[in-house]
Amino acid sequence: MTQDFSKVIIALDTPDENKALGLVRLLKNRIRVFKVGLELFCSAGPAVIKKINAEGCRVFLDLKFHDIPNTVAGAARAAVRSGAFMFNVHASGGREMMQKAREAAERAFIEKENHPERPKILAVTVLTSLDDRDLREMNITESSAGQAVRLAKLALAAGMDGVVTSPGEIEAIRNAVGKDFLIVTPGVRPPWAGTGDQKRVATPKEALKAGADYIVIGRPVTAAPDPLAALERIFV
Numbered sequence: 001m002t003q004d005f006s007k008v009i010i011a012l013d014t015p016d017e018n019k020a021l022g023l024v025r026l027l028k029n030r031i032r033v034f035k036v037g038l039e040l041f042c043s044a045g046p047a048v049i050k051k052i053n054a055e056g057c058r059v060f061l062d063l064k065f066h067d068i069p070n071t072v073a074g075a076a077r078a079a080v081r082s083g084a085f086m087f088n089v090h091a092s093g094g095r096e097m098m099q100k101a102r103e104a105a106e107r108a109f110i111e112k113e114n115h116p117e118r119p120k121i122l123a124v125t126v127l128t129s130l131d132d133r134d135l136r137e138m139n140i141t142e143s144s145a146g147q148a149v150r151l152a153k154l155a156l157a158a159g160m161d162g163v164v165t166s167p168g169e170i171e172a173i174r175n176a177v178g179k180d181f182l183i184v185t186p187g188v189r190p191p192w193a194g195t196g197d198q199k200r201v202a203t204p205k206e207a208l209k210a211g212a213d214y215i216v217i218g219r220p221v222t223a224a225p226d227p228l229a230a231l232e233r234i235f236v
């Protein structure tokens with residue numbers, strides 16, 4: 001059976017640029033978007049984005065900006081110039097931080113020539129590695145799902161294009177924010193994979209059924225002895 005991988009983003013979490021580009025070449029017939037996160041970005045620098053683009057693929061730049069509005073605005077400007085297709089901030093940075101990121105991204109996009117579309121800006125709600133107990137330790141008495149919905153509404157109001165959130169709250173967020181808001185979902189694990197440090201998880205199939213626009217998956221594919229074979233099995 002031919003499977004649809006158009007909604008699958010592969011997380012390239014490695015310090016080794018050659019390994020990351022090898023994975024891109026191996027998987028690019030199926031996968032259009034690859035995620036460059038903190039580990040690869042800190043090791044290989046922004047040039048890796050253009051190298052992935054040169055393979056005909058798009059990049060989700062996952063640096064989760066969370067700082068004062070002026071600093072995040074500057075980072076958003078740089079992210080737009082980097083050639084990324086989407087990038088993210090932490091919704092818990094607050095409304096003004098997100099608004100400034102959006103404004104800076106708009107301006108940088110207008111100044112930048114030959115770029116087909118403004119990169120999408122996503123806000124991370126509650127990390128998929130946190131559960132309700134972790135939130136209580138931080139004095140957040142709301143459930144993780146309730147907190148995620150609250151932050152998704154704030155992200156929408158602040159001009160974000162979507163959220164990064166765990167599979168469990170996709171439906172509640174969709175009901176709260178409508179259909180034109182992107183929902184990107186890490187914390188997905190096929191039944192045959194270990195959860196590792198992820199706490200709020202579901203299978204790739206369940207996440208797409210719940211209405212995710214994209215799912216993000218890393219180690220179950222990239223750490224497998226045969227990543228292409230592992231990718232083929234994520235929907236079992």
Ligand SMILES: O=C(O)c1cc(=O)[nH]c(=O)n1[C@@H]1O[C@H](COP(=O)(O)O)[C@@H](O)[C@H]1O
Pocket residue numbers: 011013035037062064088124126127128129164165186187188196198216217218219220
């Ligand atoms: O923003 C993200 O991409 C992200 C947010 C979140 O709440 N949880 C989360 O796991 N991620 C990222 O998604 C990827 C998940 O990778 P695996 O756990 O290996 O499948 C990692 O690169 C994380 O940095």
